[in-house]
Amino acid sequence: xxxxxxxxxxxxxxxxxxxxxxxxxxxxxxxxxxxxxxxxxxxxxxxxxxxxxxxxxxxxxxxxxxxxxxxxxxxxxxxxxxxxxxxxxxxxxxxxxxxxxxxxxxxxxxxxxxxxxxxxxxxxxxxxxxxxxxxxxxxxxxxxxxxxxxxxxxxxxxxxxxxxxxxxxxxxxxxxxxxxxxxxxxxxxxxxxxxxxxxxxxxxxxxxxxxxxxxxxxxxxxxxxxxxxxxxxxxxxxxxxxxxxxxxxxxxxxxxxxxxxxxxxxxxxxxxxxxxxxxxxxxxxxxxxxxxxxxxxxxxxxxxxxxxxxxxxxxxxxxxxxxxxxxxxxxxxxxxxxxxxxxxxxxxxxxxxxxxxxxxxxxxxxxxxxxxxxxxxxxxxxxxxxxxxxxxxxxxxx
Amino acid sequence: xxxxxxxxxxxxxxxxxxxxxxxxxxxxxxxxxxxxxxxxxxxxxxxxxxxxxxxxxxxxxxxxxxxxxxxxxxxxxxxxxxxxxxxxxxxxxxxxxxxxxxxxxxxxxxxxxxxxxxxxxxxxxxxxxxxxxxxxxxxxxxxxxxxxxxxxxxxxxxxxxxxxxxxxxxxxxxxxxxxxxxxxxxxxxxxxxxxxxxxxxxxxxxxxxxxxxxxxxxxxxxxxxxxxxxxxxxxxxxxxxxxxxxxxxxxxxxxxxxxxxxxxxxxxxxxxxxxxxxxxxxxxxxxxxxxxxxxxxxxxxxxxxxxxxxxxxxxxxxxxxxxxxxxxxxxxxxxxxxxxxxxxxxxxxxxxxxxxxxxxxxxxxxxxxxxxxxxxxxxxxxxxxxxxxxxxxxxxxx
Numbered sequence: 001x002x003x004x005x006x007x008x009x010x011x012x013x014x015x016x017x018x019x020x021x022x023x024x025x026x027x028x029x030x031x032x033x034x035x036x037x038x039x040x041x042x043x044x045x046x047x048x049x050x051x052x053x054x055x056x057x058x059x060x061x062x063x064x065x066x067x068x069x070x071x072x073x074x075x076x077x078x079x080x081x082x083x084x085x086x087x088x089x090x091x092x093x094x095x096x097x098x099x100x101x102x103x104x105x106x107x108x109x110x111x112x113x114x115x116x117x118x119x120x121x122x123x124x125x126x127x128x129x130x131x132x133x134x135x136x137x138x139x140x141x142x143x144x145x146x147x148x149x150x151x152x153x154x155x156x157x158x159x160x161x162x163x164x165x166x167x168x169x170x171x172x173x174x175x176x177x178x179x180x181x182x183x184x185x186x187x188x189x190x191x192x193x194x195x196x197x198x199x200x201x202x203x204x205x206x207x208x209x210x211x212x213x214x215x216x217x218x219x220x221x222x223x224x225x226x227x228x229x230x231x232x233x234x235x236x237x238x239x240x241x242x243x244x245x246x247x248x249x250x251x252x253x254x255x256x257x258x259x260x261x262x263x264x265x266x267x268x269x270x271x272x273x274x275x276x277x278x279x280x281x282x283x284x285x286x287x288x289x290x291x292x293x294x295x296x297x298x299x300x301x302x303x304x305x306x307x308x309x310x311x312x313x314x315x316x317x318x319x320x321x322x323x324x325x326x327x328x329x330x331x332x333x334x335x336x337x338x339x340x341x342x343x344x345x346x347x348x349x350x351x352x353x354x355x356x357x358x359x360x361x362x363x364x365x366x367x368x369x370x371x372x373x374x375x376x377x378x379x380x381x382x383x384x385x386x387x388x389x390x391x392x393x394x395x396x397x398x
Numbered sequence: 399x400x401x402x403x404x405x406x407x408x409x410x411x412x413x414x415x416x417x418x419x420x421x422x423x424x425x426x427x428x429x430x431x432x433x434x435x436x437x438x439x440x441x442x443x444x445x446x447x448x449x450x451x452x453x454x455x456x457x458x459x460x461x462x463x464x465x466x467x468x469x470x471x472x473x474x475x476x477x478x479x480x481x482x483x484x485x486x487x488x489x490x491x492x493x494x495x496x497x498x499x500x501x502x503x504x505x506x507x508x509x510x511x512x513x514x515x516x517x518x519x520x521x522x523x524x525x526x527x528x529x530x531x532x533x534x535x536x537x538x539x540x541x542x543x544x545x546x547x548x549x550x551x552x553x554x555x556x557x558x559x560x561x562x563x564x565x566x567x568x569x570x571x572x573x574x575x576x577x578x579x580x581x582x583x584x585x586x587x588x589x590x591x592x593x594x595x596x597x598x599x600x601x602x603x604x605x606x607x608x609x610x611x612x613x614x615x616x617x618x619x620x621x622x623x624x625x626x627x628x629x630x631x632x633x634x635x636x637x638x639x640x641x642x643x644x645x646x647x648x649x650x651x652x653x654x655x656x657x658x659x660x661x662x663x664x665x666x667x668x669x670x671x672x673x674x675x676x677x678x679x680x681x682x683x684x685x686x687x688x689x690x691x692x693x694x695x696x697x698x699x700x701x702x703x704x705x706x707x708x709x710x711x712x713x714x715x716x717x718x719x720x721x722x723x724x725x726x727x728x729x730x731x732x733x734x735x736x737x738x739x740x741x742x743x744x745x746x747x748x749x750x751x752x753x754x755x756x757x758x759x760x761x762x763x764x765x766x767x768x769x770x771x772x773x774x775x776x777x778x779x780x781x782x783x784x785x786x787x788x789x790x791x792x793x794x795x796x
Binding site: 003007355357358359360371372373374375376377381383384385386387388389393394395396397398 | 424425430432453457458459460461462463464465466467468477478481482484487488622736737739740741742743764765768769773774
């Protein structure tokens, strides 16, 4: 990354990175074809015919990435070195404006019995409405000059942000991960984190008192204490002026971590592409995120995933009509409907530019990308490739 | 590299590495074929049919290498770790015999006005003859016990070598990179380099006085201060007795940096192959360099690049008749005529040996090499592969 920083130069060319979340799949046993292979995708196929393709490993072969590392890798950041904690990710997911010194933790409302032992780690999955009310009871507490900001997420899940000085997130979790035992006290993992542990334990005790009469949500469990990672911005590394177009908050949040500007957009793929068109002259790098494919994969809904890929294909014409210098289309990981979750399978990628070397592949699919000219490569190399094809990198060495 | 050193063993088998400079290309828009694909290459095709092939990334995907890093990678040296400064490269390019403690800088004759502001960074591109005369005026000065060796390169370009004790090249450049401002004073970037900066500034002042009446070449600009990198020799690492056959000085110079012996040769490909034949029994590793392909690519001359590839193909029979144990043919980078310069595109490579595993590829071309048995891999892995195929590497571990 220091290396790319040395050779990157600003230029007026434009790059569009479209991430079809969870794009890669596994074959339907009845047809032998994956979701992408089943979908009718004339526009993707045309783009790959004029471009080049391959397969990416978001982290490395065999490793199933979460959304955080999956996207960091696409942006060219080492996803193992720059770890995003669960608390931070949860905060990004509700568009919470995390400050650099904030410590965020993921919270569950849970149920404890009279002896204080956990009987349900999710408090019977209370409604999001109930969760919102309970969060209001806890929000705004001040403990040892640390302000507690408690926000609902969904059902029993919430985020607590500790805002104050000298807070180090190196602390253990209170969630015992099983029922029948008491929540664990939070302990400092380094001497410097003792203040954080102390404040967190005080918060848990206050929450227990406040929630006493709110069975089944009469206690909280906290985990994933973390701070925003300190990432160099994409402007510093690549000298780009980057923007994100994503209807889901978490992806906007991830993009903000690397310094992208957030463009307001509607929820459909067409909305996102309209936003691209409206802002096309103001930026030179766009990260466009499509969520539906991943959700369908997670639900095990093969046919819905196929349909969303076809929607993306249909909407693609308005992207192509803008004539970006470089178009990259890929996913942050695979989400095969058969596995109902993220997986380790490499993800198809296509790259189109005037300067890419065509490889004769005529179809955008897992099988066809095996023979692509880009080969199989780590996702962190996408950005250097896209930058090169946009003529935004100078020669290394004489 | 330390690892290869542990397992390499001397043996009588012979390796020939033929580097066709800037070999990789991009398709001619009219035919859809690259320079290599357009060329009629029966001998290369036969060799690849009996061998195996693939694509190399000289540095990593998306990175366009200069000749220095491109060749170091081919010789198995990490091209990012072992950086060759511009001054050193320029000195190698004129066959200057750099000593380990010498500091070399690249110089331009330039024009300054009465106020001392640069009006032409290249002094109207004076002739090489004029440059040679001016260099003689500056050559041989002694400043604080440092001897100045000034040699012409071409047109306004020259090399200055500072030969003396305690010279550290960590200094800034005097070239302001634009006209209308004065040359910058050279400053030490570390405390140890203050002597170097002081001597360089004294030299620049003396040069200004000496050149005062030589308008337009009435001043000098210096950049790229550097020392020879300390590289382990190929003999130390691979236990080879290596030789270089190259008609261009810079490539001989690069080869000398890694301990190759320089064999005198003529300028044509046939001359180089005759040199190979004459010296075949005396060495076990030959680096043979073909320059014309890169020059044609840089000139944007697609057809000339095709023709030179065909010349190489014709000359190949005399190489094959020597029956080397391992033949590797590749380039140090791509130089597509369409881009008129080095590029980031991966470079075709073929490897022939009795022990390689054939891959069914019948044609040496960018497209065909995508399906080659070697896959796509970093250029630094070529030497271990060549060594293995020459049975010069022992088993690692029991």
